[in-house]
Amino acid sequence: MDQSKKTDKNFELVIREEASRCLLCHDAPCSKACPAGTNPAKFIRSLRFENPKGAIETIKANNVLGGVCSKVCPSKAYCEGACSRVDLKTPIKIKMLQEYLMELDKTLNVPMLRERKHVDKKVGIVGSGPAGLAAAVELVKEGYNVTVYERDEKLGGYLSYGIPSDRLSQELVDHEINQVKELGVEFKNNTKVENPNDLLSDGFDAVIWACGLHKGKTLNIDGTNLENVEIGVDYLRKVKEDAKNLYAGKNVIVIGGGDVAMDVARTAKLRGAENVNILYRRTENEMPAYIDEKVETKEAGVNIFVKFKPVSIEGNSKVEKATFESLGNDTTITMKCDQYILAISQESERNIEDLVDASKGIFAAGDVVSSDKTVVYAIKSGKEVANKVIEYVNNTCSVKC
Ligand SMILES: Cc1cc2nc3c(=O)[nH]c(=O)nc-3n(C[C@H](O)[C@H](O)[C@H](O)COP(=O)(O)OP(=O)(O)OC[C@H]3O[C@@H](n4cnc5c(N)ncnc54)[C@H](O)[C@@H]3O)c2cc1C
Numbered sequence: 464m465d466q467s468k469k470t471d472k473n474f475e476l477v478i479r480e481e482a483s484r485c486l487l488c489h490d491a492p493c494s495k496a497c498p499a500g501t502n503p504a505k506f507i508r509s510l511r512f513e514n515p516k517g518a519i520e521t522i523k524a525n526n527v528l529g530g531v532c533s534k535v536c537p538s539k540a541y542c543e544g545a546c547s548r549v550d551l552k553t554p555i556k557i558k559m560l561q562e563y564l565m566e567l568d569k570t571l572n573v574p575m576l577r578e579r580k581h582v583d584k585k586v587g588i589v590g591s592g593p594a595g596l597a598a599a600v601e602l603v604k605e606g607y608n609v610t611v612y613e614r615d616e617k618l619g620g621y622l623s624y625g626i627p628s629d630r631l632s633q634e635l636v637d638h639e640i641n642q643v644k645e646l647g648v649e650f651k652n653n654t655k656v657e658n659p660n661d662l663l664s665d666g667f668d669a670v671i672w673a674c675g676l677h678k679g680k681t682l683n684i685d686g687t688n689l690e691n692v693e694i695g696v697d698y699l700r701k702v703k704e705d706a707k708n709l710y711a712g713k714n715v716i717v718i719g720g721g722d723v724a725m726d727v728a729r730t731a732k733l734r735g736a737e738n739v740n741i742l743y744r745r746t747e748n749e750m751p752a753y754i755d756e757k758v759e760t761k762e763a764g765v766n767i768f769v770k771f772k773p774v775s776i777e778g779n780s781k782v783e784k785a786t787f788e789s790l791g792n793d794t795t796i797t798m799k800c801d802q803y804i805l806a807i808s809q810e811s812e813r814n815i816e817d818l819v820d821a822s823k824g825i826f827a828a829g830d831v832v833s834s835d836k837t838v839v840y841a842i843k844s845g846k847e848v849a850n851k852v853i854e855y856v857n858n859t860c861s862v863k864c
């Protein structure tokens with residue numbers, strides 16, 4: 464949201480008008496459709512009845528990353544897609560209302576409530592992405608001692624090292640994580656955990672493995688070892704860390720059809736590429752990227768070619784061209800390129816089944832186990848796992864304590 468809108472009276476009118484279109488549905492479909500339980504029906508009701516503080520309280524009570532979600536959540540797939548007003552062709556702009564409220568919270572500073580309970584139990588969480596953060600908040604609110612271990616310098620997982628800054632600012636990520644710190648969660652950054660069992664040996668009662676998917680897949684074709692051939696998530700990370708010293712190709716090829724491929728392509732364009740071509744092996748309808756992402760990518764001037772399979776990457780030490788087979792008519796094409804980026808999905812660096820063992824108190828959350836790979840689903844998963852941990856600790860306590 465444009466910062467000047469914060470004080471813009473006209474924008475406030477737009478917000479009021481939008482909230483007043485809400486049908487205040489009983490058993491609201493929008494709320495049922497939010498994986499994180501953000502409860503739009505309740506916060507829109509408060510907003511509509513001139514209680515923005517109450518609206519913010521509702522968001523924060525259910526969703527530790529309410530501001531982040533208001534920027535990056537594919538809401539058409541969740542709350543806005545389920546809104547009763549969809550039938551009337553104009554769903555309530557829930558994401559815009561949430562963004563307005565979370566922006567307002569920067570001035571109101573509505574506290575995240577926690578009960579004054581104390582449970583003499585320690586939970587270690589490995590990974591500070593949305594899943595780890597959501598689990599930490601649930602547990603600390605219940606009075607547990609929670610320590611989050613993060614191998615990177617910055618906290619937030621892909622919020623800090625993946626999603627491009629033009630869609631999500633580091634300031635907002637840090638602001639929401641600071642609120643988690645204020646609740647009493649302890650963070651240890653620059654600290655890699657090799658094995659969750661190590662934390663059990665150190666006296667933790669349970670451990671949550673929320674390490675995300677950080678190993679980008681590559682292709683089994685010639686030329687992947689050439690200079691300027693890279694993995695999508697590594698490229699986006701380097702852009703966030705040190706864009707100035709990073710090679711910026713003029714003719715860029717991106718392989719893949721998901722949201723990461725769209726982010727990579729748009730980022731390459733923003734960094735000055737003249738031609739950015741996405742090549743995907745199936746049809747456009749089969750691309751896993753959300754529809755808004757595809758539209759924005761095309762609007763940024765990126766070309767999308769479908770039903771093409773990579774055959775080889777060619778060049779003399781550095782990439783110069785790449786060959787593809789058309790899956791429609793068995794022909795091959797060769798395209799000139801000076802940067803070739805593979806965004807064909809990510810996997811876990813470790814085999815989760817070898818690590819997780821609920822009988823010993825080791826659980827997993829987030830992208831490593833979620834069906835949808837989104838922030839809001841990682842939050843859902845973190846909250847659910849926190850409840851499993853509480854159940855586990857209570858059960859073991861009734862046996863041992
Ligand atoms: C480029 C990109 C764009 C995206 N865009 C969107 C979007 O617009 N909307 C959306 O909803 N979702 C988006 N996503 C997906 C979303 O970011 C993920 O679904 C979400 O971050 C997953 O949360 P997580 O907590 O499971 O894992 P992550 O966010 O991956 O966090 C895991 C953390 O664990 C840490 N870690 C790993 N191993 C260890 C270890 N051994 N010891 C200590 N720490 C460790 C990692 O460093 C990382 O910080 C995007 C993802 C990417 C990559």
Ligand code: SF4
Pocket residue numbers: 484485486487488491492493494503504507545546547548555557
């Ligand atoms: S489903 Fe739509 S109209 Fe109904 S409460 Fe939710 S936002 Fe309002």
